[in-house]
Amino acid sequence: xxxxxxxxxxxxxxxxxxxxxxxxxxxxxxxxxxxGRIYVDNHRDPKSCLITCRSGKYxxxxxxxxxxxxxxISDFLYNRKNHSCYFDIYSSSRDxxxxxxxxxxxxxxxxxxQLFIWDYSNxxxxxxxxxxxxxxxxxxxxxxxxFEKYVREIDSSYNNLWETPNNFISNGFGFCILKDNEFVSxxxxxxxxxxxAEIDIVTKDEFRxxxxxxxxxxxxxxxxxxxxxxxxxxxxxxxxxxKNLAIxxxxxxxxxxxxxxxxxxxxxxxxxxxKFKYDxx
Numbered sequence: 001x002x003x004x005x006x007x008x009x010x011x012x013x014x015x016x017x018x019x020x021x022x023x024x025x026x027x028x029x030x031x032x033x034x035x036g037r038i039y040v041d042n043h044r045d046p047k048s049c050l051i052t053c054r055s056g057k058y059x060x061x062x063x064x065x066x067x068x069x070x071x072x073i074s075d076f077l078y079n080r081k082n083h084s085c086y087f088d089i090y091s092s093s094r095d096x097x098x099x100x101x102x103x104x105x106x107x108x109x110x111x112x113x114q115l116f117i118w119d120y121s122n123x124x125x126x127x128x129x130x131x132x133x134x135x136x137x138x139x140x141x142x143x144x145x146x147f148e149k150y151v152r153e154i155d156s157s158y159n160n161l162w163e164t165p166n167n168f169i170s171n172g173f174g175f176c177i178l179k180d181n182e183f184v185s186x187x188x189x190x191x192x193x194x195x196x197a198e199i200d201i202v203t204k205d206e207f208r209x210x211x212x213x214x215x216x217x218x219x220x221x222x223x224x225x226x227x228x229x230x231x232x233x234x235x236x237x238x239x240x241x242x243k244n245l246a247i248x249x250x251x252x253x254x255x256x257x258x259x260x261x262x263x264x265x266x267x268x269x270x271x272x273x274x275k276f277k278y279d280x281x
Contacts, residue, residue: 001039001040001041001068001069001072002039002040002043003037003038003039003040004038004039004040004043006032008038008043009029009030009031009032009038010030011040011043011044011045011046012030012038012040012046012049012051012061013027013030015046015047015049015061015062016030016059016061016092019061019062019092019093021059021061021092022115022255023057023059023090024190024191024192024193024196024197024198024232025051025053025055025057025059025191025198026051026053026059026061026090027193027194027196028053028191028192028193029051029052029053030051030193031193031194033167033171033172033192033193034053034054034055034161034162034163034167034171034191034192035053035054035160035163036051036052036053036054037051037052038050038051038052039051039052039072039076041062041066041068041069046062047062047063047066048060048061048062048063048064048066048069049061049062050072050073050076052082053161053191054160054161054163055157055160055161056083056084056086056087056088056160057087057088057089057090057191058087058088058089058090059089059090059091059092060073060089060090060091060092060096060100061091061092061093061096062092064093064095064096064098064099070099070103073103074103077089077103077104077262083262085263085264085265086261086262086263086264087261087262088259088260088261089108089259089260089261089262090259091258091259091260097110097258100260104260104262107262108260108261108262109260109261109262109269109272109273109278110258110259110260110261111236111237111258111259111260111261111278112236112237112238112256112257112258113234113235113236113237113256113257113258113259114234114235114236114237114243114253114255114256115232115233115234115253115254115255115256115257116232116233116234116235116243116246116247116251116252116253116254117230117231117232117233117251117252117254118221118224118230118231118232118233118249118250118251118252119250119251119252120225121250133177133215136179136180137177137178137179137184137212138177138178138179139175139176139177139215139216139219140175140176140177140178141173141174141175141223142168142169142173142174142175142176142186142188143169144165144166144168144169145165146176147162147165147168147169147174148165149183150176150183150186150188153183154183154186154202155202158188161190161191168189171189171192172188172189172192172197173188173189173197173220173223174186174187174188174189174220175187175216175219175220175223176216177212177215177216183202183204184203184204184207184212185201185202185203185204185207185212185213185215185216186201186202186203186216187199187200187201187202187213187216187217187219187220188200195228195229195230196229196230196231196232197220197224197229197230197231197232198231198232198233198234199217199220199231199232199233201213201216201217201245203216213245214245214248214249217245217249218249221249221250231251233246233249233251236276237256237276238275238276238277238278239276
């Protein structure tokens, strides 16, 4: 059992490809685009691995029958020093879902998520979404200054996601709508791998239901198409607003899957489960 060096990260690529892992963040770590760590049962020929992104997303993949590796997984997940205030752990197979049920028991919530890919036949409808800006609003591509402003004012977790503005500009991209130099709606790359970009969309409460998310996301998609990048949408299966926006933008659902989520704030977990209509009985 051990941790791979950066130069060894590609050793787990075949393992993920064999199991048809879709998690963009895992490949982002392997490709060195976003920060993380990789643990394996065997350095040269790994049969099981744990990929951790600094943002708190983890993936476990490979064989579930390795007792010593499973013990390592359990120790890692229960060691509070390894996490900030939460972790999301994704699985490469149903067997790993079952194994994590056993390891985590009722210490983590099991969520249902939906994966969408963009349907290229909808390019014309996406162009229609790029309506003209209302007076006083401005659409811009994210740059290093806007990235720092976003981290400072909207989502500080982007520091862990990207480490530096330069890394975001080099490997990621995004678009935003501004009014009086303040954010209205922002659509960024949450995670990226070669040829793929996972969408993260944020619209301030006072500007919701006015079409701004549709405009920023459409600009994001058009940029992807122009640069031979496949946009990905991933959200909670109970998040009807997110799913409806994805469909309106021309995405199609390709997979519903389960993952495990731990958060130190149990009230926050209960609120989330209630919001998205999970049955806690």
